[in-house]
Amino acid sequence: MAAAEEVKLFRNWSSPFGLRVVWALKLKGIEYDEELEDLSNKSPLLLQYNPVYKKIPVLVHNGKPICESLLIIEYLEETWKQTPLLPEDPHQRALARFWAKFGDEKVFETMRFGILLKQGKEQEEAIVSTIENLKYLEKELKGKKFFGGERPLDS
Ligand SMILES: N[C@@H](CCC(=O)N[C@@H](CS)C(=O)NCC(=O)O)C(=O)O
Missing domain, CATH: 3.40.30.10 (Glutaredoxin)
Known part of the structure; x- marks a missing residue:
């Protein structure tokens, strides 16, 4: 640069x-x-x-x-090529992008539009989906600092 x-x-x-x-x-x-x-x-x-x-x-x-x-x-x-954030391997890159999309489309959406903006039964259902979605993320992150491992670029 x-x-x-x-x-x-x-x-x-x-x-x-x-x-x-x-x-x-x-x-x-x-x-x-x-x-x-x-x-x-x-x-x-x-x-x-x-x-x-x-x-x-x-x-x-x-x-x-x-x-x-x-x-x-x-x-x-x-x-800026320094400190790559995505893994080198194309499949690992696809997985990293998958979880980023999942975070935006499932986790954030159920939290914002379900829990914060809805009430009653709809809100209760959103809480259940949010917990389910967060469990997927927790499982992926288990024992790691980043999805990629110790550093965002490790695969
Ligand atoms: N998909 C967008 C979402 C960005 C977004 O929702 N930004 C909100 C703040 S969290 C915003 O600017 N809201 C203003 C508005 O909607 O008028 C991204 O990833 O950048």
Whole structure:
């Protein structure tokens, strides 16, 4: 990578999607600036960079925006080769991507839309599904610090 890279992350203080990008940046030792957004009053720049979803996080690299946290991490992985986050083996890579997708589509969704936003029977069902989904993750992580082992890149 050339010395004068401009990397800016638009996120807010609490979003797990923003934080996963922070972890990837830190694990790879990439220097970056941060723009903390108020999601009830989004900045014109955020809306310009992510006009489709209007969500954080957005990473802007040398003026070029990338949206969606998992795609941002894939971009970091392809652009900064140091400290690979994904295993080398294609099958292991596919598994890592599977669990990332599972986390977003099953675990986070049942928690946010089921437990937090629903009530009564629907909420009880969401609690059961969330526990079931978390058990899958726990089983995968058992005895390991990361899904990949001691470091995110170990397979
Ligand atoms: N799939 C997206 C989800 C991002 C997301 O849901 N961001 C939320 C904060 S946690 C947001 O910006 N919400 C603002 C809105 O929906 O108006 C990703 O992985 O980046």
